[in-house]
Amino acid sequence: MTTDSALLRAEAAARARSAQTRKTIRSAINYAVMIGLAFFFAFPIVIMLVSSFKPDEQIAGDMRSLYAFIPRNITTENYSCADYDLATSDCSPTPGENPGLFERLPFGRIYFNSVFVTASIVIGGLLVNSMAAFALARLNFPGKKLLLTAVIAMIIIPFEALAVPLLLQVNSFPWIDGSSTWINSYQVQIFPFMADAFSIFLFYQFFIGIPKDFDEAARVDGANIFTIYWRIIVPLSLPVFATVAILQALTHWGSFLWPLMATRGFEFQPLPVAMRVFFGQAPRQWGDIMAFASLATVPVLILFLLFQRWFVQSVASAGVKG
């Protein structure tokens, strides 16, 4: 009797132990997989940042060891510049160093181009798209259903498929300064992208979820529709405004095909196009290229990580619902 129960107890303990072992193994596998994946996704960015602070010979020399991931022999020669002229974006070479990024091209101007174009699209787009979505979500008018369907359909028309007629079209647009073409300008990079079907859709999804009682109460108080938009809807919808802003900013910060087609020189070209040009320029100095990529990436990366939570929430809710 006693031996029996002792046996049972021992058996139970052994079972518990093997369950424990299995659990440990499983969790070890979890960790191994996650560490491997996190490494795969992070290492290109780490290499970009680290290499941008190394002289070219050092990059090559370190590549065969883990030093590739560690800053050694830190130099700023890829970034540096003896005296920088903000107005012309000119820069004299630092004596005794290889010419770096700023000395090889008007980086300041290119950076400004990207910031200006992206900011304009985002600001103009927030206004235009949220207004349209507001009418679609909160007001009733004939043709609304059709318009909504059209917006959904337009979301996935790839820009690549429109590029050529669009280029022919803007080629003969006049502009207020008297020029007869939009080619090689800021406006050609901005106005075609302000209205965006996906942004309208995101706003729509959010606005339609706001209880209708809010506007009815305001309307009883005599507020007109414009006031309702401005005083009630906008303050309640900041997360979706942030999301649309981030999504649009990311897209247009990285925009490549259109500026490649519609601009000619560094005076209007944005970062991705200039990066591609710079990449093809001899001599190919990886340090300079990585400095370029780092400067083009890091500010966006920081913004992106800062707003990550908002962004994740509303993209996820729009994605799960829609």
Next chain:
Amino acid sequence: MQQILSGVYAIIIGVGAMVLFYFGTNWVLDKAFADEMTADRRMIKSREKIRESIRPWIFVLPALLLLLLYLVYPAIQTFILSFFNATGNEFVGLHNYEWAINDGEFLQSIGNNILWLLIVPFVSTALGLVIAVLADRVRWGTLAKSMIFMPMAISFVGASVIWKFIYDYRPEGQAQIGVLNALVTSLGGQPQAWLTIPFWNNIFLMIILIWIQTGFAMVLMSAALRGVPEETLEAARIDGANEVQIFFNIMIPQIIGTILVVWTTITIVVLKVFDIVLAMTNGQWDTEVLANLMYDWMFRGGGDFGRGSMLATVIMIAVIPIMIWNIRRFRAEEAQR
């Protein structure tokens, strides 16, 4: 400097004009169709109905006009141009399409595009799902998720430059600067010109897009998984289901809607993949895809608008099934409201 200033002015004027448009037209509408009232503010005739039937259009109009001008009109033009010759002034019927069916490069891009469509959405979605599940079970999971999320913020061209560095090749005997070749040679292998190996170079390009897109998939999956009730999982565990069974039989069916959304979104991205191919190989060594081929015909060697537009039309036709599916899903969802 001059150009910068005139650009800035123009945009400020443009945005200002839009704000004025919204305020101004609203104001005009209220004045033009004001209610008729007696002196002691008793209503004679309300014009509210007219006002409120016009007002929505004020809100919709700017976006609508921009979309018509910059999206609908060029889309129609693309379709029309695809039936014209290289300079766009002579109607040639289906000639461009007939040419395409017999063109080796076109067929190759179709093949490659299909390969991209099969592999990239699947791998990104699957990886995203696995990460979403595992991240909740390890310490520092949130940090790992942030790291995996980061590449999403990098432009396609930026990503291409970084990966070009990873795949870089120097002839044998020289120090390998490319990350992958440095790794291979230090393990005793032969350095390879990765981007010139047919078929496999397609995979190397796809890895870049997967690297960018997986974070997006992961975020949506993570959110969807949070919606799966913990009791359901517990109940399955008590019934003796193992983790793999739970994953396939409970989690996946519960979030299948999200999986489809992620899948189609990445599919659309894949269809227009262009930047990566242009920057990495420019379609050489059998890596051509539709969007890059279109760019080629459009701009290199004088340009052929007819063939370029035909290729663009093929891309548009390819997204139509997804478009219809999206609209039906949207309608179904609207019906529930």
